[in-house]
Amino acid sequence: xxxxxxxxxxxxxxxxxxxxxxxxxxRRVGIxxxxxxxxxxxxxxxxxxxxxxxxxxxxxxxxxQRELYGQSYRVKDDITVADLGMRTRHVIGRETDVVRSxxxxxxxxxxxxxxxxxxxxxxxxxxxxxxEQKVTxxxxxxxxGTRPARPETVDFDDRTIxxxxxxxxxxxxxxxxxxxxxxxxxxxxASMFAALGTKVTVVERRERMLDFCDLEIVExxxxxxxxxxxxxxxxxxxASVERMGNGAITVLESGKRIPADTVMYSAGRHGMTDDLGLxxxxxxxxxRGRIKVDEDYRTEVxxxxxxxxxxGFPSLAATSMxxxxxxAHHACGEPVAEIHETQPIGIYTIxxxxxxxxxxDALTEAKIPFEVGVxxxxxxxxxxxxxxSYGMLKLLVSPEDHRLLGVHVFGTGATELVHIGQTxxxxxxxxxxxxxxxxxxxxxxxxxxxxxxxxxxxxRHIARxxx
Numbered sequence: 001x002x003x004x005x006x007x008x009x010x011x012x013x014x015x016x017x018x019x020x021x022x023x024x025x026x027r028r029v030g031i032x033x034x035x036x037x038x039x040x041x042x043x044x045x046x047x048x049x050x051x052x053x054x055x056x057x058x059x060x061x062x063x064x065q066r067e068l069y070g071q072s073y074r075v076k077d078d079i080t081v082a083d084l085g086m087r088t089r090h091v092i093g094r095e096t097d098v099v100r101s102x103x104x105x106x107x108x109x110x111x112x113x114x115x116x117x118x119x120x121x122x123x124x125x126x127x128x129x130x131x132e133q134k135v136t137x138x139x140x141x142x143x144x145g146t147r148p149a150r151p152e153t154v155d156f157d158d159r160t161i162x163x164x165x166x167x168x169x170x171x172x173x174x175x176x177x178x179x180x181x182x183x184x185x186x187x188x189x190a191s192m193f194a195a196l197g198t199k200v201t202v203v204e205r206r207e208r209m210l211d212f213c214d215l216e217i218v219e220x221x222x223x224x225x226x227x228x229x230x231x232x233x234x235x236x237x238x239a240s241v242e243r244m245g246n247g248a249i250t251v252l253e254s255g256k257r258i259p260a261d262t263v264m265y266s267a268g269r270h271g272m273t274d275d276l277g278l279x280x281x282x283x284x285x286x287x288r289g290r291i292k293v294d295e296d297y298r299t300e301v302x303x304x305x306x307x308x309x310x311x312g313f314p315s316l317a318a319t320s321m322x323x324x325x326x327x328a329h330h331a332c333g334e335p336v337a338e339i340h341e342t343q344p345i346g347i348y349t350i351x352x353x354x355x356x357x358x359x360x361d362a363l364t365e366a367k368i369p370f371e372v373g374v375x376x377x378x379x380x381x382x383x384x385x386x387x388x389s390y391g392m393l394k395l396l397v398s399p400e401d402h403r404l405l406g407v408h409v410f411g412t413g414a415t416e417l418v419h420i421g422q423t424x425x426x427x428x429x430x431x432x433x434x435x436x437x438x439x440x441x442x443x444x445x446x447x448x449x450x451x452x453x454x455x456x457x458x459x460r461h462i463a464r465x466x467x
Contacts, residue, residue, distance in 0.1 A: 004030040006331055007123060007137035009115045009276070012040020013317045014308030015143030016099060018324035023106040025332045030135065031108055032115035032125055039092075039099045041145045041309075045165045047317050048095055049088050050188060053168070054348055056087045057192045063350065064412070067387035079196060081170055088168060111135065116277035120301055124277075139331040142291060142299075142306040143324060144276065146269035146315070149288070154241055154265060160248050161241055161263045164189065174198055174261035178250045180238055182209035184347050186266030187221075191350040194228035201231045201258050203238055203250065210347065214359045214394065214408040221349055221410065224390065228350075233258075271310040288312075295338075297327035305331055319343060342425045346415035351391065354418040357406030357425055363396060370396045370405055371462075373431070373455025377411055380450070381442035388412045393447040395421065395431065397455045399462070402430035413444050420448055431455055 005027035008015045016039070019031045037044055058064055060083060062073045076083065103110055113127035118134065126132035148163035150156055158166045164185050175198060179190045182204035194200045202209070209232075210218050222232065237253045241263050250258045271289025278284055278291075282301045285291050291299055291306040298305050305327040308320035322339050329336035347353040363370050377383030377391030391411020398405055407421025424433060434452035439445045 002121065002136040002138045004028050004109070004135065004137040006030075006139045006141065006328065007135065008032065008141045008143055009123070010040055010143035010145055010308070010310075011038050011099065011103075011110075012042045012143060012145045012308060012320065014145075014320035014324035014327075015040065015141065016103070016324065017321045018141045018143060018305075018307060018328040019108045020102060020106045021325045021328035022332055023108050025329070025334055027332055029106075029108045030111050030137070031103065032111045032113065032123065034114060034127060035112045038110070039096050040143075041147070042317050042320075043092060043095045043099065045168065048091060049168050050164075050185075050192075051348055052088045052091045053084055054188070054192055054350065056084045057195050058350065060084075061195050061197075063195050065387055067389060079173065081172055084173075085168070114275065116275060117279075117281035117283075118277065120281045120304065138303065140281075140304045141324070141327055141331065142273075142276070142304065142310060143308045143320070144272040144310050146271050146289070146309040148265070149268045149270040151265065151267055155243070156265075157243070160243055160246070160261070161265070163265050163267075167264070170262070176247075176260040176262075177201070178203060178248075178258050178260040178263045179266060180250070180263065181266035181268075182206070182232075182234075183266055183268065184210070186264070187225075188347065188349050189264060189266070190230055191225055191228070194225060194230045195350050199229055199231075201233060201250075201260065203233045203236050203252065203258075205235065205237045207234055209234075210353075212359075213345075213347070213353060214355060214406075215361060216394070217353055217355070217392075217408050217410045220390070220392065221351065221353060224351060225349075269309060269315065271312075273310060296330045297323055298330070303331075314343070314345070316343075316345070318346075340426050342422055344415075344418045344422050346418070348415065351388075351411045352414045353408075353410055354414040355406065355408040356418050356422040357404065358396065359406060359408070360396065363405060368405070369399055371399050371455050371459050373397060373451040373453070373458070375447035375450035375454065377444065377447065380444065380446055382444050382446065385442060386412060391444070393417065393451050395434075395448070395451045395455055397431045397452075397459070399459050402432055402459075404429065404431060409447075417444055417447070420445060 006022040008019045008031040011033040023029045062075045113125040118124045124132045239253045240251045242249045247261045273285040273289045290312045307323035309315040344356045373395040375393045378389040394408040396406035404425045431452045
């Protein structure tokens, strides 16, 4: 008999949920990860540290209160890395304790160390000089996550030239910074450091940033980042980075030279599969370290599953959690519903962005007619109270049956607000529900009613002209 019914490699969001789901189904479950990485990249170097850093920046700079108290308002004049790190370490510690507690409460065996396949059903666990332990399992879930991709042509020193993992180890807040890559991670960190007063230059080879988001929302974000003195260099490619004294010069192919105290590369992510011994399991990964899976998260080897960032898009903690739960149920032969197609995307920039459903560009390309309803925070009492005059919520509505096709939010609480629209869409609701619903006053949630009325009034006007 095998040592475990299900063995999980990696304790991040996907691995943790897979392990707990299988344990709740009565299976013998083990989970493998290094002692200092319980909770995975999400808790230790990625999602949780970056979002905690964002909260610390917003609080200490007083940025969100300046509309009310003036542009010079700050909670603390001289913000240091220690100020930011204190809050981050506290949250990481608490979240790690929560994960350990949940695994223990569900009787999941934690196996400290690095895991690698010795055979399709056998995993060796070693590390820290300890003798390798061999365990067998009927089913295996790979949830090892990703690490920042590092171009071979760049000489990273983890001080002047860093990747996103190096942010939490910085010894000072730089006066100037170059961010290479205008993806989600790059723009999130660019906005945080800009809020701290760092002069940030973003270099991106594409024509625009966040091209999967609503164009109007992205333009609004770009405007606010420029207001924080962020400079954008689109359609530009980095030729080289030269370390000079206490800083570096980023040389672009166009000939531009950008000096900065720190250069942060945000060049995507690479699956942590190099040391997994995939060959021994009969598996392989692509050049980005990602593992191919089917709709049930099963790899080419039927008893081995993979979930989370290691399988690629959408590479979100929230999605990874659900993938882990579904993979565990399938591995245990238990029926379970699929992930709903309407999934929210949250981008924790300053200000934040979130959306669910289709964008205007996607609907236009698919030749699907839609009407737009917009609400602006400055029209809401709650927007005035909290000092957010720039936030907005946009609804995309089908003029044929009034279904919600998309909801896009920019501003305070965007990642929370989006779930109202997501729920309406998921339940097959219409904009009429939002028109007739009563929302607490004063709240930002009222923006749904305002936007819904805006869309309905536009459709009524068109119907009147057509009739």
